[in-house]
Amino acid sequence: MGLKKIMITGISAGLLIAFLPVSSWSADKENKSMIELEKLTVTANKMEENVQDVPQNITLMDEYILEEKNIKNMDDLLNEVPNIMFAANPGYGSAMNFRGLNTSLFANTNPMVIYIDGVPINNSYGYDASFANVERIEVLRGPQGTIYGKDAIGGVINVVTKDPKNEWHGKVGAEYGSFNLMRGTFNISGALVEDSLYLGINGQYKHDDGWIENTHEGMEKDAGENKTRRLSAYLLYKPTDQLSARLTVSNDYLNNHFLSGLALPGGASINDFHRDDAEYADYDYPTESENESNSQNLNLTYDFGSVVITSITTHRNLDVKSTYDADFSNNAIYAGLKQFGDSETDTWAQELRLSSSSTTGVRWIAGLYLETEDHDQDPYGMEFPYYYGETFYGNYQMNAVSVSDSENMAVFGQAIVPLGDRLDMTLGARFQKIDKEIDMKMYSLPIGMTGPASFEYRGDKSWDDFLPKAALTYQINDDWTAYASYSQGYMPGGFNFFATAGTEEDNCFEPEESTNYEMGIKASLNRLQMAASVFHMDIKNIHVYKAVGTMYLTSNAEKAHSMGIELEMKYRLTDTIELNGALGLIDTEYDSYDVGGGINFNGFDIQCTPSHTANIGIAYFHPRGLYSRVDMKNQGGVYFYDDVNREMVKEDAYTTVDAKIGYSFDKWDIYAYVKNLFDEEYITTFKSSSLISMAGFGDPRTIGTGLIYRF
Numbered sequence: 001m002g003l004k005k006i007m008i009t010g011i012s013a014g015l016l017i018a019f020l021p022v023s024s025w026s027a028d029k030e031n032k033s034m035i036e037l038e039k040l041t042v043t044a045n046k047m048e049e050n051v052q053d054v055p056q057n058i059t060l061m062d063e064y065i066l067e068e069k070n071i072k073n074m075d076d077l078l079n080e081v082p083n084i085m086f087a088a089n090p091g092y093g094s095a096m097n098f099r100g101l102n103t104s105l106f107a108n109t110n111p112m113v114i115y116i117d118g119v120p121i122n123n124s125y126g127y128d129a130s131f132a133n134v135e136r137i138e139v140l141r142g143p144q145g146t147i148y149g150k151d152a153i154g155g156v157i158n159v160v161t162k163d164p165k166n167e168w169h170g171k172v173g174a175e176y177g178s179f180n181l182m183r184g185t186f187n188i189s190g191a192l193v194e195d196s197l198y199l200g201i202n203g204q205y206k207h208d209d210g211w212i213e214n215t216h217e218g219m220e221k222d223a224g225e226n227k228t229r230r231l232s233a234y235l236l237y238k239p240t241d242q243l244s245a246r247l248t249v250s251n252d253y254l255n256n257h258f259l260s261g262l263a264l265p266g267g268a269s270i271n272d273f274h275r276d277d278a279e280y281a282d283y284d285y286p287t288e289s290e291n292e293s294n295s296q297n298l299n300l301t302y303d304f305g306s307v308v309i310t311s312i313t314t315h316r317n318l319d320v321k322s323t324y325d326a327d328f329s330n331n332a333i334y335a336g337l338k339q340f341g342d343s344e345t346d347t348w349a350q351e352l353r354l355s356s357s358s359t360t361g362v363r364w365i366a367g368l369y370l371e372t373e374d375h376d377q378d379p380y381g382m383e384f385p386y387y388y389g390e391t392f393y394g395n396y397q398m399n400a401v402s403v404s405d406s407e408n409m410a411v412f413g414q415a416i417v418p419l420g421d422r423l424d425m426t427l428g429a430r431f432q433k434i435d436k437e438i439d440m441k442m443y444s445l446p447i448g449m450t451g452p453a454s455f456e457y458r459g460d461k462s463w464d465d466f467l468p469k470a471a472l473t474y475q476i477n478d479d480w481t482a483y484a485s486y487s488q489g490y491m492p493g494g495f496n497f498f499a500t501a502g503t504e505e506d507n508c509f510e511p512e513e514s515t516n517y518e519m520g521i522k523a524s525l526n527r528l529q530m531a532a533s534v535f536h537m538d539i540k541n542i543h544v545y546k547a548v549g550t551m552y553l554t555s556n557a558e559k560a561h562s563m564g565i566e567l568e569m570k571y572r573l574t575d576t577i578e579l580n581g582a583l584g585l586i587d588t589e590y591d592s593y594d595v596g597g598g599i600n601f602n603g604f605d606i607q608c609t610p611s612h613t614a615n616i617g618i619a620y621f622h623p624r625g626l627y628s629r630v631d632m633k634n635q636g637g638v639y640f641y642d643d644v645n646r647e648m649v650k651e652d653a654y655t656t657v658d659a660k661i662g663y664s665f666d667k668w669d670i671y672a673y674v675k676n677l678f679d680e681e682y683i684t685t686f687k688s689s690s691l692i693s694m695a696g697f698g699d700p701r702t703i704g705t706g707l708i709y710r711f
Contacts, residue, residue, distance in 0.1 A: 043138070043158065043160065046353070046355065046365055048359070052481050052522050052524050053473060053481065054473075055424075055426055055471035055473045055483035055520075056140060056483070056485060056518070057140075057142065057518075057520060057531055057533045057566055057568075058138055058139065058140055058531075059080070059081050059082075059138075059139040059141070059568065059582075060136060060138055060139075061077070061136065061137050061139075062134075062135065062137075063134050063135060063136070063162075066131055066137070067708070068619065068627070068660070069631065069658075069660070070658070070660055070673050070675070071131070072131065072183070072206075073128050074114070074127060074129065075087070077137065077139075077157075078157075079633065080582070080615060080633075081139050081141070081582070082141075082566040082567070082568065082584030082613055083098060083099050083141075083566060083584035083585075083613055084096070084097070084098045084613065085098075085609070085613075085635065087685050087696060095124075095684075095685050096111060096112065096124075097111075097606075097609050097610075098111050098112055098154040099154060099535070099562050099564065099588075099609075100586065100588040100606040101154040101489075101514070101539070102542075102544075102606070102608055104491055104543040104554065106494055106496055107492060107509075107554070108123050108124050108125060109151045109492070110122065110124050110127055110151075110154075111151075111153050111155070112152070112155045112156060112157055113148060113149070113151050113155075113157070114127065115148065115156055115158050115159065116129055116161070117159070117161055117248070118299060118312045118351070119297045119314050119316075120149065120151075121316075122151040123345065125318060125320050126293045128252070128254075129157075130202065130203070130230040130252075131204070132185050132187045132202035132203060132204050132232075133161045133162055133187045133189075133200065133202040134159060134161060134162070135163075136160050137158065137159050137160070138156075138158040138160070139155065139156075139157050139158075140155050140157075142154075142485070142487060142489075142516050142518055142535065143155075143467075143469075143489030143490075143516050144487075144489075145430055145467040145487075145488065145490050146412060146429060146430045146468070146487065147365065147367075147412055147414050147428060149408075149410065149430075149432075150408055150410070150432055150434060150490055150492055151490075151492070152489065153489035153490055153491040153513075153514055154489065162189070164198040164199070164200050165190070166191040166194050166195065167190060167191075168188065168191075169189065169710075170186065170189060170710070171186070171709060171710045171711070172184075172709050172711075173185040173706060173707065173709070175704055175706030175707075176705060176706070177703060177704025178208075178211075178701075178702035179208045179209045179210055179211055179224075180207075180209045181208040181702070182206070182207045182208070183204075183207075184204070185203070186202060186203055187201075187202040188201055188202070195238070196237065196238055196239055197235070197236070197238075198235070198236040198237075199233070199235055199236075200236070201232070202231075203229070203230060203231040204228070204229070204230045205228070205229050206226070206227070206228040206229075207226065207227050207228075208225070209222040210222055210223060210224020210225050210226060211260075211279065211699065212224040212260070212278060212279060212280070212281050213279065213280050213281070214258070214281045214283060215280050215281070215282050216281075216282050216283060216284050216330060219284065220257070222257070223257060223258040223281045223283075224257060224258055224259075224260060225255075225256075225257045226255070226256050227253075227254070228253070228254050228255075229251075229252070229253040230250070230251075230253075231252075232248065232250035233248070233249055233250075234246055234247060234248040234249075235247045241303070242303045242304070243301070243302050243303075244299075244300070245298070245299070245300050246297075246298070246299045247296075247297070247298050248295075248296070248297045249294075249295070249296050250293075250295050251292070251294050252291075252292070252293040253290075253291070254289075254290070254292075255288065255290050255291075256289045257287060257288050257289075258328075259328070259696060260696050260697060260699070261273075261683075261685070261695050262274075262277055262278035262281075262694070262695055262697070263327065263329055263692050263693070264692070264693050265692065266688065266690045266691050267645065267690070267693065268693040269645075269649070270640065270649040270650075270651060270683065270686055270695065273683060273686075273697075274681070275681040275697045276681075278697060281328075281329075283325040283328055283329055283330060284325065284330050284335055284336065285323070285324070285336060285337065285338045286325075288322070289320070289321075289324075290322070291318065291319070291320050291321075292319045293316060293317065293318045293319075294316070294317050295316040295317070296315045296316075297312065297313065297314045297315075298312075298313045300312075303357060305357065306356065306357055307355070307356060308354070309352075310351075310352070310353050310354075310355070311351070312351045312352075313349075313350050314350075315347070315349075316346075316347045317344070317345070317346050317347075318344070318345040318347075319343075319344050320342065320343045320344075320345075322341045322342065323338050323340050324338060324339040324340070325337075325338060326338050326382060326383055327691065328692060328694065333385045337385070337395060338382070338383055339381070339382040339383075340379050340380070340381060341377070341379070341381075342377070342378060343378075344375070345374070345375045345376075346374045347372070347374075348371065348372050349369070349370070349371040350369070350371075351367060351368070351369045352367055352368045353366065353367030354366050354367065361418060362415060362417050362418070363415070363416045364413070364414065364415040364416070365415075366411075366413035367411070368410070368411055368412075369408070369409070369410040369411075369432075370409055370410075371406075371409075372405070372406070372407050372408075373407075373408075374404075374405050375402075375403070375405070375406075376402075377400070377401065377403075377404075377497055378401040378402070379399045379401065380399065380402070380497060380498065381397060381398040381399040382397070383395055383396070383397045383447055384398070394446050394447075396446055396447065397443070397444070397446070397447045398442065398443070398500075399442070399443045399444075400440060400441070400442050400443075400497055401440070401443070402438055402439065402440040402441070402497050403439050404436065404437065404440075404495065404497075405436070406434065406435065406437075407434070407435045408432060408433070408434050408492075409433050410431065410432035410433070411431055411432075412428070412429065412431075413428060413429060413430075414427070414429075414469070415427055422474055422475040422476075423472065423473070423474050423475075424472070424473045425473075426470065426472075426473070426485075427469070428468070428469040428470075429466065429467065429468045429469065430466070430467040431464075431466050431467075432464070434462065434463045434464075434465075434492050434511075435460075435461075436459075436461055436462075436493070436494055436495065437458070437459060437460040438459045438495040438497075439456075439458050440456060440457055440458075440459075440499060440507075442454055442455040442456065442499065444500075454500070455500050455501060457499060457502070457503070457504055457507060458504065459495045459504040459508055460504075461493065461495075461504075461508060463492065463510075465490050465511065465513075467487075467490055468487070468488060469485070469486065469487040470485065470486045470487075471483060471484065471485035471486070472484050472485075479523055479524055479525050480521065480522070481521070481522045481523075482520070482521045482522075483519070483520050483521075483522075484518070484519045484520075485516075485517075485518045486515075486516070486517055486518075487515075487516050487518075488515050488516070489513065489515075490513055491511060491513075491543065492511050493509050493511040493512075493541075494508070494554075495507055496508075496509070496553050496554060498553070507553075509541075509556050510556050512540070512542055512543050512556075513539070513540045514537050514538065514539045514540075515537065515538045516536075516537045517535065518534070518536075519533065519534055520533030521533075527571060527572045527573075528570070528571050528572075530567070530569040531566075531567070531568045531569075532566070532567045532568075533565065534563075534565045535563065535564060535565075536561070536562075536563040537561060538559070538561050539559065539561060539562070540558070541556040541557075541558070541559075542557040542558075542560050542590075542593070542606075543556065544556065544593070544607075544641075545641075545643075546595060546596075546643055557590055557594075557601075558591070559590075559591045559592045560589060560590045560591055560592075560593070560606055561588070561589060562586055562587065562588040562589075563586070563588075564584065564585050564587060565583075565584070566584045567583045567584075568582045569581065575623075576620055576621055576622055577618065578619045578621075579616075579618055580616075580617050580618075581616035581617055582613070582614070582615045583612070583613075584613040584614070585612045586609060586610070586611065586612065588605050588606040589604070589605065589606070590602055590604050590606060595646060597646065599646050601648065604648050606639075607638075607640055608638060608639070608640065609639070610636045610637070610638050611636030611638075611653075612634075612635070612636035613633070613634070613635050613636070614633070614634045615631065615632070615633050616632050617631035617632070618630055625663050625664040626661075626662075627662050628659070628660065628661040628662070629659070629660055630658070631657070631659075632655065632656070632657045632658075633655065633656050633658075634654070634655045635654055635655075637650055637651065637652050637653050638650070638651045639651075640685075640687075642688045642693075643687075644688045644689065644690060644693065645688070649686070651682070651683045651686070654680050654682035655680060656675075656676045656677075656678075656680050656682075657677040657678055658673070658675045658676070658677065659673065659677055660672070660673040660674075667709055667711060668707065668708070668709055668710075669709075670705075670706075670707045671705065671706055672703070672704070672706075673706075674701065674702070674703045675699070675701070675702045675703075676699060676701045676702065677701060679700055680698070681697065681700075682698045683695050683696065683697060683698075684696045684697065684698055
């Protein structure tokens with residue numbers, strides 16, 4: 001499908017559906033007029049701007065729309081955004097596709113980076129954030145590497161938390177739902193010393209038994225049990241109007257069992273997977289993934305008047321411990337055998353930047369970024385029965401032990417220059433140098449025995465890159481703004497952590513790079529807010545995985561491209577009714593992808609890319625406190641790579657419907673909800689190897705009720 005066809009289809013569809021929420025009834029919470037949409041401020045360029053003036057597509061949600069739509073985590077949030085497919089994948093990190101850009105398996109990075117008050121989270125393990133103290137979330141679409149760094153090839157999820165006030169205030173929430181779901185949240189903040197020293201504490205807790213039952217005797221019954229805990233505390237010191245110092249510490253803990261899906265013998269077709277078959281599992285080894293992250297962040301700001309200096313110092317330690325049933329089933333030859341993967345990642349980062357404090361005229365930002373990361377992996381591998389022909393030689397273990405280090409140094413700058421009363425030009429660039437090295441040893445021995453490594457290699461690589469950005473913003477009138485932009489994106493290369501042969505070059509994959517062209521238009525009227533854009537992206541050295549026997553490796557496909565349109569709108573129909581929704585249409589294609597063995601996927605769709613995403617919702621809010629909303633999402637067909645059969649396989653489109661009803665009075669909010677109202681069955685992930693094929697499913701219908709108290 002060509003770009004012309006996409007644009008015509010998108011415009012037609014946009015007349016039939018519209019509307020993704022940009023904000024919600026927040027104006028009413030503040031007793032403002034509902035009928036007039038408020039002006040929205042964002043910090044996408046690390047400076048405060050009206051969202052209409054920023055030359056890129058931004059999905060913006062505040063605290064109240066998150067509550068109204070029952071958005072609790074990144075999975076909920078990102079599935080509201082056009083042209084994104086996202087799925088939390090227990091034991092394997094998260095899986096994301098945005099505009100044809102996929103998660104990198106061995107770089108452990110997603111194409112969109114989460115920033116929480118300037119602190120990045122890019123690892124696909126622990127890829128989430130607490131929403132307990134959120135003021136707003138800005139989803140910046142398109143490459144953001146110029147001012148946000150090396151991993152923001154697809155975009156940035158910018159989480160902005162609330163500033164405390166002198167008076168103590170906060171909220172407490174509780175929820176109960178299907179599969180014994182229990183959820184709690186709290187947030188409290190206020191002044192320890194009036195006008196100078198503030199304290200804030202917040203947290204979230206979630207537990208559910210999951211929808212999968214393990215029938216194997218002697219094993220835990222709740223196969224899909226899930227526990228999440230997120231705690232954070234901060235001290236904010238503002239001794240003068242010029243100086244601000246904020247120290248934040250946080251602890252995140254995630255414990256998952258099994259997988260939200262089904263495992264079948266290697267070579268099984270995607271058509272063999274059905275959610276009903278996944279409701280009862282039979283596996284004989286405890287299967288569990290435990291992730292814990294501890295981070296500390298110091299943010300210092302001093303305002304000299306015309307110039308502001310900001311220093312952000314961050315330390316984060318991520319510990320992952322995982323064990324899985326070797327075949328996720330009860331195959332006798334794998335009885336008692338397991339897969340395993342423990343790792344520890346320790347990261348230090350320092351950003352120092354200068355920026356102008358003016359809100360008109362020339363505005364600029366410049367900075368320096370330094371990062372070091374140490375990644376230790378031990379153990380990492382699997383146990384398996386060793387057969388040669390029909391002769392059984394016992395059970396063996398393959399264990400890849402590795403130590404890898406990386407350093408990232410970058411300088412960046414960006415300026416917004418007025419070229420008249422209505423035209424602004426944005427110019428920016430980032431130069432970065434990334435060094436990575438690895439020392440890996442593979443041990444292949446009978447279980448319980450020690451011995452020398454069967455294979456080892458050392459790798460040391462450096463990559464330099466220059467990431468420019470240019471944009472023009474034209475204010476057509478007070479209500480309409482148009483823009484055009486050019487930017488480059490980057491996802492670092494790296495090394496395979498599980499290798500049995502080959503040289504450094506054989507086990508190295510190159511950085512993924514993109515060049516993005518985008519044009520768009522935005523409108524902010526009394527009742528209507530809308531944003532529409534068209535983009536084209538060229539992608540080089542795409543990170544792809546392949547299975548060699550039972551092992552997954554990362555390599556590069558030479559080049560691909562994607563093009564599409566995105567439309568978001570919100571319309572306030574009456575004082576009490578609001579319509580909102582979104583549409584994303586995309587056409588992707590591998591231009592050069594040789595998988596070996598005389599097979600290539602040139603001309604095929606990029607795997608894991610939905611052909612379209614569409615959301616539509618309607619919300620009702622009565623002045624006396626009764627409110628309700630219904631949201632429908634349709635996701636188009638998706639191709640997954642079946643490595644065993646060396647082919648692309650398709651999962652069909654699906655539609656889900658969510659609904660919520662509630663009542664707000666005084667300081668209370670009581671509500672009930674249903675997700676996946678019609679119990680739609682759909683696949684979110686698919687992988688295959690000669691040993692095993694696995695598919696992840698979206699959750700079945702769930703219901704719940706909850707309450708929130710504000711003080």
